[in-house]
Structure formats: structure tokens, C-alpha cells
Amino acid sequence: MTLYYSLVFLLLVTEMVIFLALIIPLPFTWRRKLFHFISESPIIAKLQYGMKITFIFILILFIDSVNRVYRVQVELAAFTKSERGGATVMGGSERMEVQARKFYSQRNMYLCGFTLFLSLILNRTYVMILDVLRLEEEVKSLKGDPAVKGKSIKNAGGIGEVASLKEELAAKDRDMENLKKQVESMQKEYNRMGDEVSGSKSTPRKGQ
Template identity: 85%
Template sequence: MTLYYSLVFLLLVAEMVIFLALIVPLPFTWRRKLFTFVSESPLVAKLQYGMKITFIFILILFVDSVNRVYRVQIELAAAHKAEGRGGAAVLGGSERMEVQARKFYSQRNMYLCGFTLFLSLILNRTYVMILDVLRLEEEVKAFKGDPAAKKGSSLQKAGNAGEIGKLKEELAAKDRDMANLKKQVENMQKEYNRMGDQVSGSDATSRKGQ
């Protein structure tokens, strides 16, 4: 197995571990703290962005493996068709084993990439469903008057991992832009006052001369 397919296999194992961690029954308080941390962490947001790029490459590998399987199937079908017409064996023993090996490796890579992509969709959907369940549980506890329930908690606002961290970064950027704009307005005001003073001084001088 090549290096990149080995990395895909490790990613598949990591996805399986994460999926098991998501479905493990935990107390409501622990699960809420865990998902609050995941939703607010900028590091998780960056990791999620990197994983999206990784899955694009895995999709390319999946399409390539499907193409390889298709070509091997055509090659084997052409060989069986030629042998069925009563001709000589198109593929010898070693050649047939080599083609069968290429077929096996291509199918293995196709299944590996396909299951990795499929499990990523399942993980995303499972995460969203757990967030919805936690929000509903918090609403129920709030209606019952449970002091442990927090109305308007971060779980009710979290749609994607790191969304709050991203909003904080955008707010800081807007604050910086506002500060720069304020400095520009102050400089323009000073320049306007200076020019007004010069015009007033020249008018007074002209009047004295008259």
C-alpha cells in the first residue's frame, strides 16, 4: 500500500474512533461541555477546514481508483471474449495473475476511499443531530425551571465547529477597520480646521488693508 493510501486508511480508523466517541453515552453536562468546546474552539475550525481539503484529495483518489477498476474489467472482459471464440489464450498464467492483482488493488483502493468519504458524511450528520438533541434537552430543562440549563447557551448558536471563533475574528477585523476610519476622519477634521483658519486669517488681513 502506497503512502497516501496508508494515510487514507489511518484517516478511516480515526473516523471510526470519533464515531464511537460520539455515540458513547455520556452525562448531559459532560456532553454539553464537550460540544461547547468543539463549537467555540478556533483550532477545531482550522482542523475542519483542513479536513475539507483532505477529503477533496480523497475524492480524486476515489475517482482514479474507480477508473482503474473499470479499465481492468474491460481488459479481463476482452480476454474472456477472445478465449470464448476459440482463439488462443490471450493472457498467460503470470499475466492473468498480474491483471487479477491489479484488479484486487484497484478495488481495495476504491472501497477504502469510498468508505472514508461515506463515513465523513455520517460523522457530520451525527454531529449535527447530537447538537439538535442537546439544544432540545436544554430547552426542556429550561421550561421545567432547571437552574443548570442555560438559556441562549453557545450550543443553541453553534451550527458548525468554530463558528463563534470565526465571528470573533471578523468582529476584531471590523473593530480595526473602524479604528482606522476614525483616525482618517480625525485627520480630515484637523485639515479642515487648518484650512478654515487660513481662510479666516486671509479675510481679516484683506479687511485691514481696506
């Protein structure tokens, strides 16, 4: 197995572990804290962005593996047709080589396909769990349960969505502060130039 397919396999195993971690029954307080951390952590948001790019490359590998499977199937069909027509029978080593290429191409196709499919399942499972937690919070708050005091889980969104929104808001605040400083510096320069002009006008000319 080549390096990139080994990395895809490692990602598939990681997705399986994450999926098991999501469906493990935990107390309400623990699950609430865990999903608050996932939705608000900037590290998780950056990982999510990187995973989106990774899945694009996996999709390319999946399309390439499907193409390879198709070409091997066409090659096998051509050999089978030539054998039935009385042509030269393909040697055992050649047949084994083609069968091996067929096996590897199908393995890569299934590996990439299951990795992409499990990523969709993970995203959907995460959103459904957030919906369930939000509804549980609403029910407990209506019953007056003190365990739901503090932050509440809002509408379900992507992993790290809250953190990414906070980063955007912080960036806009920094831009606003820089703009205020520029306006203040321009105002000071304008007042200085105004003072110079008014001072030059008030100074009497020589000979008057």
C-alpha cells in the same frame, strides 16, 4: 500502499475514533461543555476548513480509483472473450498481474468511498447531537434546573461555525476602528487647512 492512500487510511481511522467519541454516553454537563468547545474553538474552525479541502482531494482519488476499476474490468473481459474465442491463452503471470491491479484499484475505491461516506455520517451525527442537547436544555430550563444556567446551545450548525462567525465579527470591528481613525485624521487635516485659510484671510495685505 502509496503515501496519499496511507494518509486516507489514517484519516479513515481518525474518523472512526471521532465517531466512537461522539456516540459514547456522557453526562449532560460534560457533553454540553464538550460541544460548546467544539462549536466555539477557532482551532476547530480552521481544522474544519482544512478538512473540506482534504475531502475534495479524496473525492478526486475516489473518481480516479473508480476509473481504474472500470478499465481493469474491461481488460479482464477482453482477455476472457479472447480465451473463449480460441485465441492465445493469457499466461499465469499476466493473469496474476491483472488480478493484482484489480485488487489494488478496488481497495483504493473502497477506502476513499468509505472515508467520504463516514465524513457525511459524522457531520449528520454532530448536528443531531446538537439538536438533542438543545432540546434537553430547553426541557431542563422549563423545569428550573440550575445546571443549564449560562451559555445555551443554539440551533445546530457546522463544527466551528460559532468561532468562524466570531472571527468575522472581530475582523469587521477592526475595519470599523481603522475607518474611524482615517475619518478622524481627515477631520484634523481639514480643520488645520481651514485654520490656515482663515488665518491668511485675516492677515492684512502690505500697503493697505
